[in-house]
Amino acid sequence: MAHPFTFRPRLLDALAGYDRARFLGDLSAGLTVAVVALPLAMAFAIASGLKPEAGLFTAIIAGFLISLLGGSRVQIGGPAGAFIVIVYGIVQQYGVGNLIIATALSGVLLFVMGLLRLGTLVRFIPMAVVIGFTNGIAVLIGLSQVKDFLGLSIAKMPGDFFGILGALWAHLDTFNPWTFGLALASLALIVAWQHALSALGARVPGLAWLARVPGSIVALVLATAAVALLKLPVETIGSRFGGIPAALPAFALPDFSWESARFMLMPAVTLALLGAIESLLCARVADGMIGDRHDPNQELMAQGAANFVVPFFGGMPATGTIARTVVNVKSGATSPVAGIVHAGVLLLVILAAAPLAASIPLATLAAILMFVAWNMGEWREFAHLRQLTVPYRITLLSVFFLTVVFDLTVAVQFGIFAACVNFIWRISSLSHAERLTAASHPPLAGLEEAVQVWRLYGAIFFGATKMAEALEDQLPRRVLVLDFKNVIYMDTTGADSLRNLVDACRERGVRLIAAGFMAQPLEMARRTGLLAQVQADLQPDVTSAIAAAIAALPEAGAPPPRPA
Incomplete structure (x- = not known):
């Protein structure tokens, strides 16, 4: 009988028979994913109420640990849009010091979940609940970017739905047409890039490689160049945050206060559950693309280790990310080496090109997050609701509206409760x-x-x-x-x-x-x-x-x- 506890990263198995051809595939995939991750990492951090380097540090450290210790061959870890709403709320209510505690505690919970072999239980969360809170988070992400998309002057954005709407309405008179024009142009370029390049690559095979270049990085480079050369009157990373440091931060403990830290248990549980759901759903998507089967318990332990370590080095919560993982697979990744390469490339970017980040316009990052929010949501599910059962509709819509209007924790709790009641009723009727x-x-x-x-x-x-x-x-x-x-x-x-x-x-x-x-x-x-x-x-x-x-x-x- 096998021992109930096993800790075997997928990297050990993936390196069996590893050769030069596979390494070149992983190297190419890692470089491509790093290009995709660069703007997303900064955008997720800024939207969460943190400095842009927090996202970069997370993509580097957590991305490295998740690939090194994880249970999937191709999953890419890092900051994710799903955490934005929760992290922003923690930062606004309790401060960055307590976010460190909540993130580290969520890491402990994730590791224990993997240790107790609870990885498969995450699959029992109903899809109505998953789709409901995913769509709700997407709406909140998009709403949170309206400020930077329109160039509104708001000193501190509220964390709740009605507060955000009130602040946007109250400051509409500060609308910046230059910012709006740049954001709109960036969004249009991101949307059109892949479609235009895919069509061009089909007609001109020699240009097919351009379709692998993400539209977000093209928009980021062009918008940054335009701001630097034309001196556009828009807010940038440099004007708001003073740029990003050209080195990784040193280990630092937070200012611990029991009066506020004792409230971190529920946020930590929310972060752990959301991270587990997101990472294991992402791993299942990757399995379908490469014909493999991940180890969910090993993946949870890797997520736990990453989330325990990264907050003490200036990072934020991390999980498996579907968009970057899909790019990794399509770019030819065969092993976790690609994820390690992606983390190494981002580290080199920080060390060598950090000063260039000062000119990155926040309007373009807002456009990138708008695009991410749109792709994140399962909007077709709303159109198909009439074909589904009444309990499914009630659960999905309730979780969606509770996520948007109230709180993600309340929404998920209600969704699971409603799903359980519906299941009991259906089984009893059978x-x-x-x-x-x-x-x-x-x-x-x-x-x-x-x-x-x-x-x-x-x-x-x-x-x-x-x-x-x-x-x-x-x-x-x-x-x-x-x-x-x-x-x-x-x-x-x-x-x-x-x-x-x-x-x-x-x-x-x-x-x-x-x-x-x-x-x-x-x-x-x-x-x-x-x-x-x-x-x-x-x-x-x-x-x-x-x-x-x-x-x-x-x-x-x-x-x-x-x-x-």
Whole structure:
């Protein structure tokens, strides 16, 4: 038997048979992903209320650790748009010091989840919940970028939905047409770039490589050059943050205050759950693209290690990122070496080209995030809602609106609760009893009043106790036969409802014969004492049970009169 705890990064297996050709593929993919990650890392950090270098440090350190220790061959880790809303709220309410604590604590939780082999449980979160909060986060990301997209002068943006709307409305008079024009041009270039280049590459094979250059980096380079050369009156990284440092930060502990740190447990749980969902969904997408199967528990432990380390070096929460992972796969990555290369390239960019970042316009970063938010949302699900069940619609829309208007934690909690209630209701509606008659079992002809035979279906659990109560209300005169052949599950509450049915039969002089117990219901009947109550009249199948019931009729005495 294998030891329950295993720590084996996928890198060890991926390096078996590693050769020069595979390395060149990983090198090319790593360079391409680094180009994609550069503007996104800065944009995610700024949108989260942090300095741009926080995103870069996260992409470098967390990206390196996730590739080094992870359970996927091609997943790329780093800052993600899904964290923006949560991180911004923590920073605004509790400060950067407590964000460090929350991120590190989420890392511990993620590692423990992997250690306890809980990676597969994340897959049980309903898609309605995932799509609801993903679309809600996308709306909030887009809304948070309106300020920099329009060039509004707002000293401090609120973190809540109505506060954001109020601040934008109150400062519309500070609209900057230069900023808006630059942002609009950047967004148009990003949207048009891939489509135009893909069409051109199809016609001119020699230019196909241009389609691999992301539109976001093209827009970033052109907009930065325009701002620097034309001296456009727009806000830049240099004017707001003073640029980015040309070195990685040293290890630093936060200013710890128990008065505020004690409130970090729920934000840490939210970060851990969201990070787990995002990274494992991303790994599943990557599996489908490369025909592999990731190790979810190893991936969670790698995510945990990265999130525990990176906040002490100026970083922010990290997870697996779908956009960068897809680019990694399409660029020819074959192993985690590509992710390590991507982190190394970003480090070289910081060391060599940090001064150039001062001229990057925030309007272009806002346009990039607008594009990311649009691609992040599953908007087609709204158009298909009419084709789906009412509970699914209610769950998805409730999670979406709660995420946008209130809080992601509340939205996910409500979504999971609603999904559980819906699941219990649906399973209980599938659990039912069907009476067998002489049409299917001829020996019962003429005995319908004395003998009743019921075949039970589904699960006998706390949500389906009404089935046993209904049988109790219509007991036969002599013998009740229960066929458990199609019962797939029984819990203690369900077994207790059947024990009450057995007691009711005894009080009214009705003999109860049970048949066809499957493995799990039989084990539960044994553990709860139900089996001991029906052991004397236990039959292997319904045919034997009907024969036993008919044989018992001449021996049965007249039952006591039923109460009025």
